[in-house]
Amino acid sequence: MAPRNPNSEKILDFVVNEGNGIKGLVDTGIETVPDLYILPIEERLLPNNILPYDSIPVIDVSNWDDPKVKESICDAAGKWGFFQIINHGVPLHVLDAVKEAAYRFFGLPYEERNKYWAGNSPTDTVTLKTSFVPQAEAVLEWKDYLSFRCSPRDLESFPLWPPVCRDEVVEYMESAKSVIRKLLEVLLEGLKVKQIDKAREYTLMGSPIVNLMYYPHCPNPDFTAGVRPHSDISTLTVLLQDDNGGLYVRATENDSWIHVLPINGALVINIGDILQIMSNDRYKSIEHRVVANRSKDRVSVPIFVNPGPDAVFGPLPEVLESGEQPLYKEVVFSDYFKYFFSKKHDGKKSMDFARI
Ligand SMILES: COc1cc(/C=C/C(=O)SCCNC(=O)CCNC(=O)[C@H](O)C(C)(C)COP(=O)(O)OP(=O)(O)OC[C@H]2O[C@@H](n3cnc4c(N)ncnc43)[C@H](O)[C@@H]2OP(=O)(O)O)ccc1O
Numbered sequence: 442m443a444p445r446n447p448n449s450e451k452i453l454d455f456v457v458n459e460g461n462g463i464k465g466l467v468d469t470g471i472e473t474v475p476d477l478y479i480l481p482i483e484e485r486l487l488p489n490n491i492l493p494y495d496s497i498p499v500i501d502v503s504n505w506d507d508p509k510v511k512e513s514i515c516d517a518a519g520k521w522g523f524f525q526i527i528n529h530g531v532p533l534h535v536l537d538a539v540k541e542a543a544y545r546f547f548g549l550p551y552e553e554r555n556k557y558w559a560g561n562s563p564t565d566t567v568t569l570k571t572s573f574v575p576q577a578e579a580v581l582e583w584k585d586y587l588s589f590r591c592s593p594r595d596l597e598s599f600p601l602w603p604p605v606c607r608d609e610v611v612e613y614m615e616s617a618k619s620v621i622r623k624l625l626e627v628l629l630e631g632l633k634v635k636q637i638d639k640a641r642e643y644t645l646m647g648s649p650i651v652n653l654m655y656y657p658h659c660p661n662p663d664f665t666a667g668v669r670p671h672s673d674i675s676t677l678t679v680l681l682q683d684d685n686g687g688l689y690v691r692a693t694e695n696d697s698w699i700h701v702l703p704i705n706g707a708l709v710i711n712i713g714d715i716l717q718i719m720s721n722d723r724y725k726s727i728e729h730r731v732v733a734n735r736s737k738d739r740v741s742v743p744i745f746v747n748p749g750p751d752a753v754f755g756p757l758p759e760v761l762e763s764g765e766q767p768l769y770k771e772v773v774f775s776d777y778f779k780y781f782f783s784k785k786h787d788g789k790k791s792m793d794f795a796r797i
């Protein structure tokens with residue numbers, strides 16, 4: 442990484458080492474984007490590269506057992522890697538409450554937020570961070586996030602979680618569980634897997650993570666990345682976004698992007714690398730990116746449905762049974778996770794870790 446200029450070093454210190462986050466920097470009243478956040482032109486999302494009339498599928502899942510619904514889900518997972526679901530059964534008040542909880546947490550004074558900053562938190566199941574991997578990024582991402590590990594064991598440290606948002610995070614996670622299970626059942630049935638037993642359940646959803654993402658308003662969002670292009674390393678991700686928009690999904694045409702239109706009450710579902718690997722490329726983890734808003738603070742709440750840390754995954758035997766060659770080797774999830782977090786967000790490069 443090239444050396445940063447002295448002003449960037451000062452800002453890095455304020456944002457990362459002193460734990461103010463990008464929220465703290467925006468609160469100082471900055472009117473221009475500091476160099477530390479300015480993307481080189483080739484990394485920016487240019488208006489010409491946005492396809493204005495395309496959208497990802499929206500699937501009504503009020504009847505999960507309808508074969509047409511199942512087919513739409515599997516088709517969308519294979520073609521788009523991204524879709525929105527409506528009538529999924531997670532109550533609107535639960536969705537609204539967790540978004541409000543995110544605003545509440547990030548509205549706390551510095552001293553209160555800082556109790557949970559990476560390195561200060563009373564438990565490693567909850568951490569407040571900024572950007573992605575600041576140690577490895579020449580240009581930082583315009584976001585802070587409070588991350589909750591949410592396996593049943595992690596929930597034992599619930600009393601140490603921030604009181605202003607912990608009930609809402611747990612309620613959202615608990616309500617989303619049946620949607621996650623249904624989605625995985627449908628997607629695995631599409632791969633000829635008849636039943637999800639305990640071992641498979643651990644591999645598919647053993648260590649979920651819920652993030653409260655906060656993208657403060659940005660003086661010039663076109664110069665910056667809220668999140669750089671990346672695919673998720675999850676099996677799948679359930680994402681609640683607010684009504685600001687700003688999430689873009691890579692289209693099949695070269696370097697074009699589709700905006701994910703916010704739909705009140707909908708959940709955005711995306712396939713992660715792990716399910717692409719398990720399906721031997723039948724399902725696709727598609728790159729996506731986030732652009733912050735010029736005038737409003739944006740929040741989103743992804744649930745990264747991840748394998749248990751020691752789960753070993755690779756192409757499923759059911760997928761390979763007709764003699765198809767595996768495209769990926771078997772990998773331990775914690776190794777994949779560490780690899781992902783050892784570098785900046787970089788498209789789909791993490792998948793090289795598992796590719797044969
Ligand atoms: C997008 O698709 C996803 C995402 C996810 C998961 C999302 C999450 O948010 S999970 C929670 C955050 N992630 C992690 O914690 C990843 C695990 N972390 C690591 O493995 C390591 O931190 C590391 C990234 C590999 C770096 O390790 P190392 O070089 O040893 O440095 P550390 O000791 O961790 O940190 C040094 C120092 O810096 C502080 N720090 C690190 N990162 C940040 C940050 N982003 N913001 C602020 N501060 C940071 C750290 O606390 C240390 O401070 P000290 O004061 O203790 O020295 C799931 C699935 C998906 O698909």
Ligand SMILES: O=C(O)CCC(=O)C(=O)O
Nearest residue numbers: 654668682688731741743
């Ligand atoms: O905030 C969003 O809409 C998406 C965030 C995201 O892609 C991620 O954290 O992996």
Ligand SMILES: [Fe+2]
Nearest residue numbers: 671672673729
């Ligand atoms: Fe993502």
